[in-house]
Amino acid sequence: MIRLSNVSSRRGAFALQSIHLEIADGEYFVLLGPTGAGKTQLLEVIAGVQGASSGEIWIDEENVTSLPPEARHIGFMYQDYLLFPQLTVRKNIAFGLHEMPRADANARVEEVARLLKIEPLLDRGIVGLSGGEQQRIALARALAPRPRVLLLDEPLSALDPQIRRELRRELRSLHEELRVTTLHVTHDFEEALALADRLGVIHEGRIVQTGMPDEVFRKPDSAFLARFLGVENLLRGNVARCDPPELHSGGAFEAVFEAGPLKLYVIAEQEGPVYAAIRPEEITVSGEFFPSSARNRLEGTVVSVEKVWPLVRLTVNVGVPLVAVITAQSSESLELAAGVKVCLTIKASAIHIF
Amino acid sequence: MKKPSRLDLIFSLLGACLVLFLLAPLLKMLLGSPAGELHDALTDGEVRSAIALSLTCAFWATLIGTVFGVPLGYLLARRSLPGKHFIEALVDVPVVIPHPVAGIALLLVFGRHYFGGQFFSRFGLTFVGEVPGIVIAMLFVSSSFLINAARDGFRNVDPRLEYVARTLGYGPLGAFFSVAVPLSWRNLLSGAIMMWARAISEFGAILILTYNPKVASVLIYDRFSTYGLKYALPPALALVLLSLSVFALLRGISLQRGQGRAA
Amino acid sequence: MRAAPRLFMVLLCVLFGLGGAKPSSVALSAGTLRTGTAGGEQQQLIVFNAGSLTAPFGDLLKEFARLHPEVTPQQESSGSLDLVRKITEFGKPCDVLAVADYEVMPSLLIPQYADWYGIFARNQMVLIYTASSKFAGEINGNNWYEILLRPDVKSGHSDPDADPAGYRTLLLWQLAEKYYRKPGLYEQLNKTVPAKNIRPKSVELVALLQSGELDYIYGYRSVAEQGGMSFVALPPEIDLSEASKAELYSTVSTQVAGSKPGEKKTITGLPILFALTIPKNAPHQQLAEEFIRFALSPQGQEIMKRRKLTLISPALASDLEKLPKGLRSSFASLGKGRK
Numbered sequence: 001m002i003r004l005s006n007v008s009s010r011r012g013a014f015a016l017q018s019i020h021l022e023i024a025d026g027e028y029f030v031l032l033g034p035t036g037a038g039k040t041q042l043l044e045v046i047a048g049v050q051g052a053s054s055g056e057i058w059i060d061e062e063n064v065t066s067l068p069p070e071a072r073h074i075g076f077m078y079q080d081y082l083l084f085p086q087l088t089v090r091k092n093i094a095f096g097l098h099e100m101p102r103a104d105a106n107a108r109v110e111e112v113a114r115l116l117k118i119e120p121l122l123d124r125g126i127v128g129l130s131g132g133e134q135q136r137i138a139l140a141r142a143l144a145p146r147p148r149v150l151l152l153d154e155p156l157s158a159l160d161p162q163i164r165r166e167l168r169r170e171l172r173s174l175h176e177e178l179r180v181t182t183l184h185v186t187h188d189f190e191e192a193l194a195l196a197d198r199l200g201v202i203h204e205g206r207i208v209q210t211g212m213p214d215e216v217f218r219k220p221d222s223a224f225l226a227r228f229l230g231v232e233n234l235l236r237g238n239v240a241r242c243d244p245p246e247l248h249s250g251g252a253f254e255a256v257f258e259a260g261p262l263k264l265y266v267i268a269e270q271e272g273p274v275y276a277a278i279r280p281e282e283i284t285v286s287g288e289f290f291p292s293s294a295r296n297r298l299e300g301t302v303v304s305v306e307k308v309w310p311l312v313r314l315t316v317n318v319g320v321p322l323v324a325v326i327t328a329q330s331s332e333s334l335e336l337a338a339g340v341k342v343c344l345t346i347k348a349s350a351i352h353i354f
Numbered sequence: 355m356k357k358p359s360r361l362d363l364i365f366s367l368l369g370a371c372l373v374l375f376l377l378a379p380l381l382k383m384l385l386g387s388p389a390g391e392l393h394d395a396l397t398d399g400e401v402r403s404a405i406a407l408s409l410t411c412a413f414w415a416t417l418i419g420t421v422f423g424v425p426l427g428y429l430l431a432r433r434s435l436p437g438k439h440f441i442e443a444l445v446d447v448p449v450v451i452p453h454p455v456a457g458i459a460l461l462l463v464f465g466r467h468y469f470g471g472q473f474f475s476r477f478g479l480t481f482v483g484e485v486p487g488i489v490i491a492m493l494f495v496s497s498s499f500l501i502n503a504a505r506d507g508f509r510n511v512d513p514r515l516e517y518v519a520r521t522l523g524y525g526p527l528g529a530f531f532s533v534a535v536p537l538s539w540r541n542l543l544s545g546a547i548m549m550w551a552r553a554i555s556e557f558g559a560i561l562i563l564t565y566n567p568k569v570a571s572v573l574i575y576d577r578f579s580t581y582g583l584k585y586a587l588p589p590a591l592a593l594v595l596l597s598l599s600v601f602a603l604l605r606g607i608s609l610q611r612g613q614g615r616a617a
Numbered sequence: 618m619r620a621a622p623r624l625f626m627v628l629l630c631v632l633f634g635l636g637g638a639k640p641s642s643v644a645l646s647a648g649t650l651r652t653g654t655a656g657g658e659q660q661q662l663i664v665f666n667a668g669s670l671t672a673p674f675g676d677l678l679k680e681f682a683r684l685h686p687e688v689t690p691q692q693e694s695s696g697s698l699d700l701v702r703k704i705t706e707f708g709k710p711c712d713v714l715a716v717a718d719y720e721v722m723p724s725l726l727i728p729q730y731a732d733w734y735g736i737f738a739r740n741q742m743v744l745i746y747t748a749s750s751k752f753a754g755e756i757n758g759n760n761w762y763e764i765l766l767r768p769d770v771k772s773g774h775s776d777p778d779a780d781p782a783g784y785r786t787l788l789l790w791q792l793a794e795k796y797y798r799k800p801g802l803y804e805q806l807n808k809t810v811p812a813k814n815i816r817p818k819s820v821e822l823v824a825l826l827q828s829g830e831l832d833y834i835y836g837y838r839s840v841a842e843q844g845g846m847s848f849v850a851l852p853p854e855i856d857l858s859e860a861s862k863a864e865l866y867s868t869v870s871t872q873v874a875g876s877k878p879g880e881k882k883t884i885t886g887l888p889i890l891f892a893l894t895i896p897k898n899a900p901h902q903q904l905a906e907e908f909i910r911f912a913l914s915p916q917g918q919e920i921m922k923r924r925k926l927t928l929i930s931p932a933l934a935s936d937l938e939k940l941p942k943g944l945r946s947s948f949a950s951l952g953k954g955r956k
Contacts, residue, residue: 049517069520070528076521082514086536095532096522145522398878458824467829482830483813562821565776566812576817579699580778580874582706 001025001181002149007045007055014041016205019055023149023198026179028172030192030213033202034228039185040079042202043151046183048072060148075142075180079154081134083126089137090122096145112140115174132163143178152184156191168194190354193217193275203228214275232323233278235259239268239353257353261319265295265348274353282350283324285314286343287334296346298322302338305331316342383594387587395588404573405593411485411569412553415492419500419549424542427504428530432513442505445498453558456494461562464490487563492553499552503545507538543608547601554597662904663691663710665700667717668818669740669839670891673924674715677912680920684911688904696780696818701725704896711896712905717837718781719892723935731894732939735948737913737932738891738921741858742782742789744772744849745823745841750832753847761849762793762802765809765833772833773814773822778874780818781889785857786810786835788886791869792855837889842925860888860929890929895941906943913947 004021016038023029033039044050046057048069056065064072083092090109097105113119116136121129129137135155142150155171156164172195175182185202186192192199193213200210209216217234237259255268257276266276289297300318312331314324324344336342358366387395395401429435430442448456464470464481471481481487511534519529535542557571565572570593578586662681666674671694678690695703697716703709705725714731716722722734744761746753752764765772777783787807794802814831816822822834823844838858841848853859857866866886875882893912895905911917913932921928934940934948 044517047517047521049520068525069517070523070525072521074521076518078514078518082512082518084515084518084533095519098523141518141522400878458828461824461828461830465825465828465830482825483811561817562824564813565816565821576776576779577878579696579702579817581876581878582702585878 001027001058001060002029002046002183003056003058004046005056005058007052007057009041009045009050009052011041011050014038014205016042016045016052019207021200021207021210023181023183025060025181028175028182028184028195028197029200030196030198031183031185031200031202031207032187032189032192033185034187037202038205039187039202040153041205043076043153043183043185046149047074047076047151049076073145073148075145075147075150077135077138077142077150077152077155079157081138081158083134083137083141085126087126088122089118089124089126089129092126092137093122093140093144095141108144109140112144115143115177116140116170131159132167135159135167139174143180147180150180150182152182154186155184157186157188164191171195189217194354201228232280233283235262235276235278235320237262237274237276239266239271239274241271254348255353257351259320262298264346264351266351266353267349268353277352277354278322278346278350279352280313280323280325282346283322284345285316285324285326285330285334285336286345289343289345292345294345294347296344296348296351298344298346300342300344302336302340302342304338305336307331312336314342316344318344380594383587383591387591391584391588392591395592398589400568401570401573401589401592404568404570404589405596407485407488407567408554408570408593409596411488411492412550414489415496415553416500416546416550418489418493419497420542420546423497423501424504427501427506428508428534430501430505431508445501448495449498453495453556454562457491457559457562460487460490460494460559464563481563483564483566485564485567488560488569491559491563492556495556495559496549496552499548500542500545503541503548504538507541507545508534510541511537540608543604547604551597551601554593659687659689660901660904661689661691662712662901662908663693663899664713664715664908665693665695665703665711666713666715667697667700667891668694668820669717669837669843670694670715670926672843673921673926674912676920676924677908677917680916681908681911685907697721698779704730708898710898710900712899712901713893713908714896715891715893717889717891719890720887722892722894726894726896727935730898731896733934733936734892734894735909735932735934735940735944736890736892736929736951738926738928739858739860740837740839740889740891740927741850741853741856742785742835742889743838743841743851743856744833745826745836745844745846746833746849747826747829747847749829750826753832756833756849758850758852761851762797762799762806766805770809770833771814771831772809772835773816773825773831774810774835775819775822776815776817777871782819782836783815784871784873784884785889787871788866788869788884789835789851789855789857791871792857792866792886795868796852796854839925839927857886857889860890863888891926902941903943906941909944910947 002021002023004019007016007019009016014036019042031039031042041050045052048064048067052065056063058064059072059074084095087095093109093112094105097108100108109122110119113122116139118133118136118140121133121137126134139155156167159167168191184195196213198210199213199216201208201216214234214236237257239255239257242254242256242265252267252269255266255271257264257266257268257274259276264276268274284294298318300316300322303315303317303321306313307328310328311325312328314326314331314336315321316324322344334342430438435441451459461482462468464474464487466472466475466480466482474480479486481490515533515537516529519533520526524532555571557575560569561572568576570589574586574590574593577589662678664674664678671692675692678692682688682690693700697718698721700714700716701721704711704714717740719734719736722731727734744756746756751770752767756764764770774786775783777787790803790806793806794800816825819834819836819840822831822836823840823846825831826834826846838848838850850856853862854865866888868886870883870885872881873884874880893909895902895909899905912921918928918930931949932947933951935951937945937948937950940948
C-alpha cells in the first residue's frame with residue numbers, strides 16, 4: 001500500500017500542497033493531470049528522491065518519510081526510461097540486484113526478461129533500441145528487485161499510438177500477474193481509464209478528486225476537471241455485435257452499446273465492457289427528427305441551458321444526461337429552455353468506444 | 355565530392371594560421387637541436403633526474419587534485435551551495451595570478467613560520483626547499499583544470515540517472531561511483547591530463563618554494579641562463595617529447611574506449 | 618564532408634611554403650631602426666640593466682624622459698649573464714648595457730660586441746636580515762660567522778652557477794677563513810647553506826628572508842638598502858668592496874659552471890664593480906651617449922645615490938681611446954694594466 005498524509009513539497013517553481021492519497025495493496029492507481037501539475041514531483045517524493053517539507057509517507061505500513069530512496073524498496077520508471085547507457089541490457093536489469101549472489105541475480109534477470117519478452121535483447125548494448133524495447137527494459141529493471149510498489153512516470157507517453165496500445169494491454173496483464181501496488185501518472189485519460197482500478201486527478205500540486213474511474217469522469221468535482229477531461233459525455237456500458245453483423249474495414253464492426261436505459265449504435269473493435277465518449281459538439285439538436293444518415297436518434301427533455309457566448313451548453317435527459325453544444329443563435333431559434341422536449345441525433349461513427 | 359562552402363574556406367584559413375603558429379616554434383626547437391645533443395641531454399643524469407622529478411611531482415599533484423577536486427566538481431555540478439558562484443570564481447583565480455606571486459602566496463601559508471607549514475610539520479612534512487613544495491606549487495596553479503572538467507562532466511550526466519540508481523538500492527556514494535563516474539570518465543581523464551600538463555610546465559611558483567632539487571622546467575631555465583640557449587634546447591625538447599608521448603597515450607585510451615561503445 | 622580536411626591540408630602546405638625556413642637574424646632589424654636624430658618623432662632608448670640596478674636606472678630613465686619628451690625608454694632587467702646572452706646570442710638591440718659584474722665586459726663582450734666599458738659604482742657583500750632573524754640583536758661585523766654557525770640558524774645565498782652574488786659568497790667565505798685565521802671555516806660555512814636554501818637570484822632569497830624561512834642571506838648592500846632591510850657590514854678584507862684590495866681578493870678562487878654542462882671554469886676574486894657600455898650595434902648611439910652623460914652628471918649621480926648606489930666618481934673607462942668622443946669628458950682612465 002501507499003499512503004500519503006498531508007504531504008507538501010516545494011522545488012523551484014513546482015509545489016505539492018497537502019497531498020492525501022491512499023492506494024490499497026495490489027491496486028493499480030492512475031493519477032491523471034496536465035503537464036506541470038506536479039505528477040513527476042509527487043512520484044519523486046514518494047520515491048524519496050525529493051524531500052517532503054511536511055507530511056508523512058507510508059509504504060506497506062512502514063513510515064518511510066525519513067528513509068533514503070535506497071531503503072524504500074520501490075520500483076521507479078521515468079518517462080524517458082533513463083537506461084544506463086554504459087551497461088548492457090542484462091546489466092541494466094541486474095542493476096538493483098547487487099546484494100544478491102551472482103547466480104541468483106542472473107536467474108532473476110532471465111525470469112524478468114522472460115516476463116517482459118525481451119530475452120533476445122539481454123546481451124545487447126542500449127544504442128539503437130526502439131522506444132517500446134527500452135520501455136520494457138526499464139520496466140524489467142524496476143521489477144527485478146521485487147519492489148513493494150511500482151511508480152510509473154508517464155510510461156507510455158513517449159511511444160507511438162500503436163505500441164502504446166499494445167503496451168497498455170501488457171501493463172494490464174503484467175499487473176494482473178504480479179499484483180504489485182502501482183502508481184501510474186499520465187495526462188492521457190484513455191490510458192487512465194484503460195488501466196486504473198482507481199483514479200485520481202492532480203492539478204497545480206493538489207489532488208483534486210479520487211474515485212472509481214467512471215465516477216470521476218461522470219461527476220467531475222470541478223469545472224477544471226470537466227474542461228481538462230474534455231469529455232463531457234462518458235458512459236460505461238457493454239458492446240455487442242449487431243445482428244446481422246456488418247463488417248467495416250480494419251476489423252471494426254457495427255455494434256450496439258448499452259448503458260442502463262440508453263442504447264446506441266456504434267462502431268467498435270471489440271465486444272464486452274467498454275467506455276463510450278461523445279463530444280458535445282457532435283450531438284445535433286432539433287425540435288423534431290429529420291431524415292439523416294445518423295443512426296442514433298434520441299428524444300429527451302432539456303435539463304439546463306448554459307449560455308457561454310457565442311455557444312450554448314445544453315444538458316438533455318435521454319435516460320442519462322447528455323451535454324450538447326450549439327450556437328446561441330440556434331438555441332434562440334429553437335426557443336430552448338428547461339423542460340422543452342428536443343431530439344438529439346448522433347452518428348454512430350461519432351461515438352468513441354474504448 | 356561536395357564543393358567546399360565559404361565557411362570551409364574561411365575557417366580552414368583561420369585554423370591553418372593558428373596551427374602554423376603553434377607548430378612553427380615547436381618545429382624550430384626540434385630542428386634546432388642536433389640529434390647528438392638530444393642524445394646527450396637524454397643521457398645526462400641531471401637532466402634525467404630533473405625530468406623524472408617533474409613527472410613524479412606532477413603525478414602526485416594530479417592524484418591529490420583528483421581525490422579532492424572530483425568531489426568538489428560533483429558538488430558544484432549537483433548542489434546549490436551557498437556561495438557557489440564565489441567558489442567557482444575562486445577556483446579559476448590561480449590561473450590568473452602571475453606565477454611568482456602564487457609562489458610567494460604559498461610561501462606565506464606553508465613556510466615554516468606559518469600556519470600551514472607548522473601544521474604539516476607535525477606530521478614530518480615540510481615544503482620550502484623540499485619535494486612537497488613542488489607538489490603544492492603545481493597543485494595550486496593547475497587544479498582548476500581538473501575541477502572545472504569534473505564539474506562539466508558531471509553536469510552532462512542526467513541527475514535522474516543517479517535517482518534511478520538510488521531507487522535500485524544504491525546510496526548516494528554508490529550512485530556516484532556506479533553512474534556519475536562511469537558516464538563522465540572521459541571528462542575526468544581529460545581534466546586530469548590538462549592538470550598534469552599544466553603542472554609539468556609550471557616554473558615561477560615552484561622556483562620560489564623549491565629551487566633544489568630541480569624540476570625539469572627549473573633546470574631548463576638554469577641551463578639557459580648559465581650556459582645559453584644551445585644547452586637549454588635539448589632538455590627542453592626531451593621534456594616536450596616525453597610529455598607528448600604521455601598525452602598521445604592517454605588521449606588514445608580515451609578515444610579508443612569511445613569507439614564501439616554506447617555513448 | 619570530406620572536402621574540408623583536404624582543403625585544410627592544402628592551405629597548411631601553402632602557408633608553409635610561403636613562410637619558408639629562412640634563418641632570421643634579428644640583428645638585421647636593429648640596423649633598420651632610426652639612429653637618434655632630433656625631430657618630432659618618438660625615439661626609443663633601450664637599456665639592459667642588472668637586477669640590482671633596476672631601481673636607480675629606472676629613476677634615471679624617468680627623469681631623462683622628462684627632460685627629453687621625444688624619448689621612449691625601454692628598460693629590461695635581468696641577471697648580468699642573461700643580458701649579455703641576449704646581445705651575443707640573440708642579437709637583441711641594446712643601446713646601454715649596465716651590469717653588476719664588470720668582468721663580463723672584457724671576457725664576453727670585448728672586442729666583438731663592445732669596445733670599451735666604464736666602471737661607475739661599486740657594491741659590497743653583506744648579510745641581510747630582519748628583526749625576526751635569530752640573534753638579530755647580537756650580530757655584528759665581528760661575530761657574524763660564529764652566529765651563522767650556531768645550530769638552527771638558517772642562511773642562504775644565490776646559485777653560484779647562475780648569479781655572481783652566489784659565487785661571491787663562496788669567495789667571501791674563503792677570504793674570511795684567511796682573514797680570521799680559522800682553517801676549515803669555509804667548509805663549516807658551506808655546510809650552513811644546504812641546497813634547499815639556494816635560489817637562483819637574490820629576489821627569491823629576499824622572499825624567503827621576509828617570510829621567515831631564512832634568518833640571513835648573503836647579498837649586495839645596494840639590495841639591502843633599496844629594500845629598506847637591515848644588514849651586517851663585513852670587513853672590507855672579505856666583502857669584495859674595495860678596488861684597492863683587488864690583489865687580496867685575487868688570492869681566492871672557486872669553480873662555477875663553464876660554457877657547457879659538465880664543464881667548469883675558475884673565477885678569481887675581484888672587487889664588485891658596476892660597469893656600463895654602449896654595444897657596438899646600438900641602434901640609437903647618440904641617444905645612448907646622451908643618457909650616459911646624464912647618468913654621470915651631478916644630477917644623475919644624485920638620483921643614483923638616492924637609490925643607495927655607492928658611486929665611483931669620476932667613472933673609470935677601460936680604454937679612453939675607444940670611448941665615443943661625446944663621453945670622453947665623463948670618464949677617467951682605469952689604467953693599472955687591468956683589462
